[in-house]
Amino acid sequence: MMSTVPSNERVLVWDLSVRLFHWALVTCITVLLISGFTGAMKLHMILGNLTTDLVVFRWIWGWVGSQTARFDDFVAGPMTVINYLHKGRPSHLGHNPLGGWMVVLLLIVLTLQTLTGLIGTGDGLTEGPLSRWVMAEVSSAAYEIHALLVPIIIILVVLHIMAVCIHQIAFREEMIKPMISGYKRSAVVIYPPKIANPWIALMCWVLATTVASFLFLI
Template sequence: MKSASGIRLSMRVWDAPLRLFHGASTLLAALLALSWVEGWPDIHRWTAETLLLLLLFRLGWGFAGSETSRFSAFLVAPLSGVEKRDAKRHATTRLTASSPGQATRPDFGHGAAGGWLILVILLALSGACLTGLCASPSDPFFRLLPPEETANAAFAHSVALIVLGALFALHLLLLLIAGRISGESPLRQFISGKKRLPAATRTPKLAGPGMAALVLLCALLLTLLLLRQFGG
């Protein structure tokens, strides 16, 4: 007889706004690099401005979004020796069960290293976006730079794009390795937002579309304010 702990069910763990952010930001980052290489200034600027909107949304969603989308869910300090032993014994749990009799939730999100990699990617994406908005005199944030730094803006943007591409490749490689180890397709999880987990797993709290719309509206207003204020 198979124990209840061995039963695995498909459970939604990633919300739609987060998955849409990942998909859109990946495509826009690729377009940002392509338009820079091909010399399409108008497309490049539009892409950077759209990325700014998405990054501001992700910042807000990291605090007001679903449980698994919040920075506090995956940005954890390196484990101490005692915590490492406890993690091995208890399958590395981070969120406790909602009732005393319910099992703790396995760590189905990012691990400590993966969480910090996501933060580094977000910082690199922010760097590529912001340097892309001040790399030439026609860019909205160009006039914020000191005169002696304007010559370095385009170089910094090129470096940011290279670093971003390397981080994306590393993230993809780690996803493929994790998928091979777990036997589950990361692409399928990305599209559906679901993952197969033990039946006793506590369902994570997912934010509703109303909260997503509010965060997006705030991000849009802030983006327009910044571009209007500094766009000249």
């Protein structure tokens, strides 16, 4: 039987897979933006492949992963989000209701970005690995959408960083350190979240890598 954890105790909140995903995605987005603006398209394609791997993994892990990584743990209804914004700031070990929707929105945008990158063709130099499988008009439209999504991604990233800073500085809530160590202090007595078996995580990573590699090689 699972025992409770006293308040102010350190609790394992983020499993290793979530932490690796988070920092790998931070790195990929940064390098993708730089390589895209500077025209380093070979590097851009390599990082695009890795980002596809990461996005596929996160969608899978959102259904079968650790408790705090699952969508049903942090995707809340509209009223829950409104109550969170207007009736104080209750403590959340994982994503709060607003942060949860930010995760989903970012995943959706990144999914669209990877898909349009796969099939998009433009400027006579850039050709997605799946562009030959779609009509030229679709490929050209995908290229334009890929470019239009860039400022949206930048805005979402900036909003995420601002939210982290507000929670870290104004609310004095640990945000950065837990995403490195995995541990966070509980403000109340709780049952610790269930952490998924690392072997399940490894199988999910293998599946995500296989899917991403297949998309870039067919």
